Structure formats: structure tokens, C-alpha cells
Amino acid sequence: MMWKNKSLLFIFLFIAEISFAQLNTYNYSREIKGVSETWHSIELPDEVFGKVSNDLNDFRIYGITEKDTIEVPYLLKIASEKQTEKNIAFKLLNSSKKENTYFFTFEISSEKTINEIQLNFKQENFNWLVNLEGSQDNSEWFSIVEDYRILSIKNEQTDYQFTNVKFPPAKYKYLRFQIKAAEKPELLTAQTSLSNFDLPNYKTYSVENFSVSEDKNLKKTILDINFSEGLPLSLISLKIKESVDYYRPVTIKYLADSIKTEKGWRCNYTTLETSVLSSLENNDLYFYSTITKKLRIEIENFDNRPLKIEGVTAKGYEHTLIARFTEPAIYYLVYGNPRANKPNYDISKFTENIPPNISAVNLSEEKIIDKNELPKRSPLFENKLWLWLIMGVIIALLGWFTIKMMKKS
Structure with missing residues (x-):
């Protein structure tokens, strides 16, 4: 029974030492509260960013069980902009002039919704006001935007263009530009599109x-x-x-x-x-x-x-960790190790298998990980009395064997 207790104690100390060694390479920890499912999200608090590397490679999630310390795989999700753009075909029907106003009429091949037109002119320096109108029959026109400024500056110091006309989504068969200019705008190309820009969180x-x-x-x-x-x-x-x-x-x-x-x-x-x-x-x-x-x-x-x-x-x-938990344990998020490499987990290759809606878990208050080493176990022969005792036993055994051999001879 005594040997069994000693074995269990040894195993516990061994696991604790391994766990300590893994956590001890990081500076900070937060316990993860509320783990109840396989997948969870963890929103990173603002306070952690000043304590991690700029590449965000030094986040780890460890779980401590009765038998082992496990590392939990995660993905770092950073919200960002999503922009989609669908080009819509159209052609220039005619161009004309009335006083200082130049007209450009376009026909869209099919009635598609658009919200942006990119204009490209031969002139490199201009500052013009534009009116955009729409029509279904090329006869009755409706205003889309008025006095929209387009600008181009090119010199030794600057190369800047603002020639994309943006407006609320509209659906017309014909479009007509009116450009007020002292010289004729030499339109090289024009392209219509439906752009969708999703702002991140x-x-x-x-x-x-x-x-x-x-x-x-x-x-x-x-x-x-x-x-x-x-x-x-x-x-x-x-x-x-x-x-x-x-x-x-x-x-x-x-x-x-x-x-x-x-x-x-x-x-x-x-x-x-x-x-x-x-x-x-x-x-x-x-x-x-x-x-x-x-x-x-x-x-x-x-x-x-x-x-x-x-x-x-x-x-x-917003920065969020998506983590997969596979067994009951006490889980910790640790961070603050500039030498840590970017982790390589299998779940990064199978992101399509991550459920779309996963519940969030909370983090406890931050704790500084104690860098002091675990108490050292005293060596068996640290006390000199043990050395003298063992030497005495060895000498006695050698003397006993010597006397026994002499008697036989």
C-alpha cells in the first residue's frame, strides 16, 4: 500500500512538473471559464495586446487534467473588410456638347443594378463637376447625383485621381453624364460595377x-x-x-x-x-x-x-480565438513569450468543419506566471551520514566475504 501511494505521489509530481515547465515559458495566464462544448470562441481583451509579440504567435491554450497536460488547438480570427465587385457591361452611345457642358450617354446591355462608375480620361490635370442621370427609354431622365466632383492631379510631387462616381444602387437601361468643363473631356474608358463593401467589426x-x-x-x-x-x-x-x-x-x-x-x-x-x-x-x-x-x-x-x-x-x-476542446480539464490561456513560434494545428486545414455558430467563453483576470522553479527534491546522498553508513555496510560485506573465503581455503 505504501509503494502504491509513493507511486501515485511520484506520478502527480511528474505531471505537475511538466505542466509547470510548459506554462513557465509564458509570462501571463487567464483561466478559461464556461467550457461546456467542443467548439468555443474567445474574444481577446484589449489588455493582452501590449504583452504579446506583434505577430501574435505567442498565444497558447493548455488544459490540466489529473493525468496529463494537453494543448488545445485554435485559430486566430481577425475581422477585416470584405469587398466584392461585379462588373456590368455597357457601351457608349453618343457624346455631345451644349455650351460648356459635355454629355456622354451609355447603354447598359441588360437592366442591372449598379452603384459605381469608374471614369478614365486622357487629361492628367482637371477639376470638374459631374451630373449623372438615368433613363429607361433614353427620353425621360431622372437625376442620380448632382455636382459630383472628379479630380486628377499629376506633377512632380503628386499623382492623385478621384474619378470613381459612387451613388446609391440604381437600375436604368441608359445613363448620361453631364460634365461642366472649359475643355472637352477626352474619355478613354468607363466601367460600371456593383460594389459591395462589408465593414468589419x-x-x-x-x-x-x-x-x-x-x-x-x-x-x-x-x-x-x-x-x-x-x-x-x-x-x-x-x-x-x-x-x-x-x-x-x-x-x-x-x-x-x-x-x-x-x-x-x-x-x-x-x-x-x-x-x-x-x-x-x-x-x-x-x-x-x-x-x-x-x-x-x-x-x-x-x-x-x-x-x-x-x-x-x-x-x-476584433481578435477572436476559435478553439476546440476535447476533454474535461482546467483550461488556461497563456501568452507573453517573444520566442514562441507560430503554432501549426490540423484545424487550420479543415476550417470548413468548424460550426458556424459557436458559443463564447469568458476569461478570468490576468495572473502573472511565477517564474520561480519548483522546490528541488533533496538528493539521496546530500546528507554525509548516508554516505558513511553505506560505506560501512560495503566494508562489512567485503570483510564478511573475505573471512568466508579464507575459511574455505
């Missing part, structure tokens, strides 16, 4: 503070945006108060690292994306999802006065 994050400064030598506006912790950002919306048209190239950067010098901290920024702020479009700046505590946006003013920036809104995609 964005999370809006609080901006701790932002500051605006001007670099007069470089003719730039510097916008620094700070957050209280590292967050997965992918969209910055600017509130700009301007009553005049503007077009400004921008560069979006994030804080990669900082070095402390004798003159203070020196920040090193890495470019994320380049974009444009234009009075013709909304002031949303999209970029690749990046975990950071600080963004910098540099706005090229050229010889124009700086834009008045009144507010900043920051957003990022």
Missing part, C-alpha cells in the same frame, strides 16, 4: 492624448497620437475643420522602439502606410493592423496653410 479605442506641431522647414504638420497601452490599430479617423478644398499626402508611422540618451528619449518610427487627406473623401486613414502605443502622422502641406485638426478617433479589428 471594429473596436473603438480611447486616445490618451494627441498633439499637433508644425515643421516649418519641411512644411509638414506632425500629429502624434498616444495610447495608454499597446493596441492593435488599423484605422485612424481625423476630424478636420476646413471650409476650403484640400489635398495633402500623409505618411503614417508607428513607434518601433525608443532609446534613452543624455538629451532624453529618442524615438524611432517605422512607416506603416502612405495615404491622402482630401476634401473630396472622408478623412479615414487605413493601414495594416499593428500593435503600438504611439502613432505619428506626417501631413505634407507644401505651400498651403496647415489643416485644423480638432479630433482623432482610433479603431482596430
Whole structure:
């Protein structure tokens, strides 16, 4: 019975040590509450992103049972935009002019719903107002959009076009453009389409503070945006108060690292994306999802006065783990290991077998994983008394065998 208890104790200690060794390579853990089915989703809280690698490779889910420690396979799902576009065939019927207005009439081969027309002109620099009308019989016309501005700028500093006319879904057999211009617009191509843009589930994050400064030598506006912790950002919306048209190239950067010098901290920024702020479009700046505590946006003013920036809104995609649980256990989400590689699970090859509607589970409060080693078991011969005792037994046995052999001889 005593040997059985010792064996069970040894097995328990062995399992505990293996479990500790697996968890001990990570810095943080959260217990997963409410596991009751095979598939569950886990929404990652904002607080974890500042403690993981930028590539998000160091998430693991471990389950601890009475006999073993198991690793749970998961998929990381990041919500993102989905855009579909279906081109609709149509042809140019005629073009005409009346005073300073040029007309272009198109026929759609079949009555299809459209919501966008892409125009391509030979001119490289223009700023025109467009009216778009629709008709079923090429006689009675109905207004679709009025005074829609299209623009093209091309020079040594800028190469920008805004020539896509967007409008609510419409279904007409004939379309007619009216373009007010001092010179004849030389239309090269036109393409109609039905575009569908599904916005992702964005999370809006609080901006701790932002500051605006001007670099007069470089003719730039510097916008620094700070957050209280590292967050997965992918969209910055600017509130700009301007009553005049503007077009400004921008560069979006994030804080990669900082070095402390004798003159203070020196920040090193890495470019994320380049974009444009234009009075013709909304002031949303999209970029690749990046975990950071600080963004910098540099706005090229050229010889124009700086834009008045009144507010900043920051957003990022929702991040969710889809996990498969196969047996009862106490489950933990662990993270915070910059050396961890991206896991390779079989479920990534069979995503079509994941149920469409799965229930979510909750995470407990974060705990820091203790890095202290498990208590060491004392070696058998750490006490010198054991060594002397065993040596005495060995000497006695050798003496006994020697005397016995001498008697036989």
C-alpha cells in the first residue's frame, strides 16, 4: 500500500512538473471559464495586446487534467473588410456638347443594378463637376447625383485621381453624364460595377492624448497620437475643420522602439502606410493592423496653410480565438513569450468543419506566471551520514566475504 501511494505521489509530481515547465515559458495566464462544448470562441481583451509579440504567435491554450497536460488547438480570427465587385457591361452611345457642358450617354446591355462608375480620361490635370442621370427609354431622365466632383492631379510631387462616381444602387437601361468643363473631356474608358463593401467589426479605442506641431522647414504638420497601452490599430479617423478644398499626402508611422540618451528619449518610427487627406473623401486613414502605443502622422502641406485638426478617433479589428476542446480539464490561456513560434494545428486545414455558430467563453483576470522553479527534491546522498553508513555496510560485506573465503581455503 505504501509503494502504491509513493507511486501515485511520484506520478502527480511528474505531471505537475511538466505542466509547470510548459506554462513557465509564458509570462501571463487567464483561466478559461464556461467550457461546456467542443467548439468555443474567445474574444481577446484589449489588455493582452501590449504583452504579446506583434505577430501574435505567442498565444497558447493548455488544459490540466489529473493525468496529463494537453494543448488545445485554435485559430486566430481577425475581422477585416470584405469587398466584392461585379462588373456590368455597357457601351457608349453618343457624346455631345451644349455650351460648356459635355454629355456622354451609355447603354447598359441588360437592366442591372449598379452603384459605381469608374471614369478614365486622357487629361492628367482637371477639376470638374459631374451630373449623372438615368433613363429607361433614353427620353425621360431622372437625376442620380448632382455636382459630383472628379479630380486628377499629376506633377512632380503628386499623382492623385478621384474619378470613381459612387451613388446609391440604381437600375436604368441608359445613363448620361453631364460634365461642366472649359475643355472637352477626352474619355478613354468607363466601367460600371456593383460594389459591395462589408465593414468589419471594429473596436473603438480611447486616445490618451494627441498633439499637433508644425515643421516649418519641411512644411509638414506632425500629429502624434498616444495610447495608454499597446493596441492593435488599423484605422485612424481625423476630424478636420476646413471650409476650403484640400489635398495633402500623409505618411503614417508607428513607434518601433525608443532609446534613452543624455538629451532624453529618442524615438524611432517605422512607416506603416502612405495615404491622402482630401476634401473630396472622408478623412479615414487605413493601414495594416499593428500593435503600438504611439502613432505619428506626417501631413505634407507644401505651400498651403496647415489643416485644423480638432479630433482623432482610433479603431482596430476584433481578435477572436476559435478553439476546440476535447476533454474535461482546467483550461488556461497563456501568452507573453517573444520566442514562441507560430503554432501549426490540423484545424487550420479543415476550417470548413468548424460550426458556424459557436458559443463564447469568458476569461478570468490576468495572473502573472511565477517564474520561480519548483522546490528541488533533496538528493539521496546530500546528507554525509548516508554516505558513511553505506560505506560501512560495503566494508562489512567485503570483510564478511573475505573471512568466508579464507575459511574455505
